[in-house]
Amino acid sequence: MSLIKSISGIRGTIGGKTGENLTPLDAVKFAAAYGSWLKNFSDKEKLKVVVGRDARISGKMIQELTMNTLTGLGIDVIDLGLSTTPTVEIAVPLEKADGGIILTASHNPKQWNALKLLNSKGEFLDGEEGAKILGIAESEDFNFSEVDELGKITLKENYMDTHIEEVLKLTLVEVEKIKKAGFKVVVDGVNSTGGIVIPALLKKLGVEVVELYCEPNGHFPHNPEPLKEHLQDISDLVVKEKADMGIVVDPDVDRLAIIDENGQMFGEEYTLVACADYVLSKTPGDTVSNLSSSRALSDVTNKYNGNYKASAVGEVNVVKLMKDSNAVIGGEGNGGIIYPESHYGRDSLVGVALFLSLLAERKQKVSELRKEYPAYFMSKNKIQLTPDLDVDGILKAVEQRHREEKVSTVDGVKIDFPENWVHLRKSNTEPIIRIYTEAKSQEEADDLAQKMIAEIKSIIA
Numbered sequence: 001m002s003l004i005k006s007i008s009g010i011r012g013t014i015g016g017k018t019g020e021n022l023t024p025l026d027a028v029k030f031a032a033a034y035g036s037w038l039k040n041f042s043d044k045e046k047l048k049v050v051v052g053r054d055a056r057i058s059g060k061m062i063q064e065l066t067m068n069t070l071t072g073l074g075i076d077v078i079d080l081g082l083s084t085t086p087t088v089e090i091a092v093p094l095e096k097a098d099g100g101i102i103l104t105a106s107h108n109p110k111q112w113n114a115l116k117l118l119n120s121k122g123e124f125l126d127g128e129e130g131a132k133i134l135g136i137a138e139s140e141d142f143n144f145s146e147v148d149e150l151g152k153i154t155l156k157e158n159y160m161d162t163h164i165e166e167v168l169k170l171t172l173v174e175v176e177k178i179k180k181a182g183f184k185v186v187v188d189g190v191n192s193t194g195g196i197v198i199p200a201l202l203k204k205l206g207v208e209v210v211e212l213y214c215e216p217n218g219h220f221p222h223n224p225e226p227l228k229e230h231l232q233d234i235s236d237l238v239v240k241e242k243a244d245m246g247i248v249v250d251p252d253v254d255r256l257a258i259i260d261e262n263g264q265m266f267g268e269e270y271t272l273v274a275c276a277d278y279v280l281s282k283t284p285g286d287t288v289s290n291l292s293s294s295r296a297l298s299d300v301t302n303k304y305n306g307n308y309k310a311s312a313v314g315e316v317n318v319v320k321l322m323k324d325s326n327a328v329i330g331g332e333g334n335g336g337i338i339y340p341e342s343h344y345g346r347d348s349l350v351g352v353a354l355f356l357s358l359l360a361e362r363k364q365k366v367s368e369l370r371k372e373y374p375a376y377f378m379s380k381n382k383i384q385l386t387p388d389l390d391v392d393g394i395l396k397a398v399e400q401r402h403r404e405e406k407v408s409t410v411d412g413v414k415i416d417f418p419e420n421w422v423h424l425r426k427s428n429t430e431p432i433i434r435i436y437t438e439a440k441s442q443e444e445a446d447d448l449a450q451k452m453i454a455e456i457k458s459i460i461a
Contacts, residue, residue, distance in 0.1 A: 005134060008124060008316070011105055011114035014058045022113055027062050030115055031069040031101070032144075033137035037129070038099055039073065040136075048076045050091045050118075052083025052159070053103035054251045055192040055216035058113045062103050066115065067153055074145035077153045082216060084193050084253035085116070086347035087163040092122035093343075094162070104252035107225035110218055123344050124316045160197045163349060164204055170341055172282055173353040177360040179206030186246040186259070188234040189214040190224045194249035194348065201349055202247075205356060210241050224250055226257035226335060228265045235263035244359075245366045247352060254346035255335040258355065260366035269294035269333040273373055275351055276329045278358035279339070280304040285328035288321045290314070291414045292423050292436045293333030299374050312411035313425065319344045378438045379445040383453050385431040389460065394433070395424055397459045398452075420444060422452050 003012035012022030100118035189195025195214030246259030258266035336346030
């Protein structure tokens with residue numbers, strides 16, 4: 001069990017000892033640090049924060065602790081109750097709030113929870129802001145309000161409906177075309193809030209919905225990360241129901257995976273590729289994903305004469321580069337769609353609506369659509385090092401060995417070969433180098449990874 005503090009929030013397992021796990025005291029301390037940071041850097045007399053949670057078993061407890069800590073600091077709270085990460089993100093500006101907190105550990109198992117922090121735009125904090133909050137938490141420099149200045153909590157439980165309406169209003173969402181297409185879709189909501197909001201969105205689009213694990217009780221029926229090895233049940237049900245496709249989201253609904261009509265994975269990396277294909281066909285422009293995402297997005301962007309750029313790994317880095325380059329769509333290869341016309345956050349609802357609009361317009365099966373995109377295969381590995389080794393020095397040596405190739409050092413070392421690429425990143429918490437490769441066959445991707453592992457070992461030797 002563990003407690004992980006980072007610039008993006010605090011994450012840990014429920015129970016155990018304070019400072020080692022996510023206990024009630026740790027939740028209060030970190031909420032107090034966030035609220036204190038808001039007060040320190042605001043000239044407003046009264047602040048307001050939006051708080052929502054996924055359906056984790058510990059969610060209600062952590063949310064009550066968080067909200068009451070904020071009111072103890074004199075901050076008003078908008079309580080969204082059961083919600084999603086993108087729902088909280090859109091609620092912050094709609095409510096003219098000063099910030100937001102999402103209580104979710106994303107794709108982590110049910111024993112985990114986290115406090116994820118937003119600014120007044122409903123976007124994740126940057127490194128400098130996060131570091132200040134960590135400093136306040138460490139020093140416990142809190143100044144709570146007197147009784148007449150306590151904040152109040154206002155319950156607004158309909159925000160997932162508001163979120164759906166915001167998605168349906170997007171220019172490129174073809175509501176009538178989707179209704180006419182008569183789609184049948186199986187939804188795996190992993191017994192979290194995606195089991196509420198995704199079926200509700202689909203029904204508004206006239207889609208016949210078959211629900212699988214859509215009861216928001218927090219008991220995840222399988223590993224909640226939407227990867228192929230965890231999704232046999234929905235793959236089987238799509239075939240059994242003769243559905244057009246399957247939709248899978250993670251517990252906080254910011255990652256979207258698609259299953260085709262044959263029960264095969266469309267590919268997490270290709271969710272963004274397909275949505276970008278559709279958006280670029282209507283509004284040509286630039287795209288952004290992180291350095292560990294598929295080259296397929298670059299290929300599709302080039303098809304529409306746009307420019308593709310790669311950021312360091314992490315949503316906040318993707319968003320910054322999207323803003324700097326005025327990208328029309330972007331995201332991460334884990335099924336995270338960021339569409340600025342909606343908001344600067346990964347949003348599975350937006351992804352579903354754009355994907356269905358594409359299918360309805362082209363009148364294709366999901367498997368047929370997948371064949372239109374370049375076939376790339378990824379391999380993800382890691383190499384364990386001893387703590388005494390200079391990881392930065394090893395990466396620098398790799399960079400020098402391949403200086404004749406196209407090399408990026410924005411985030412670790414990424415080497416773009418003509419037919420494939422490798423991305424090496426060091427862990428911030430343990431002596432590990434993570435190795436991501438992509439090639440035109442799984443065998444080639446795996447071989448490239450093994451060659452890079454051997455090269456690193458030779459440098460160490």
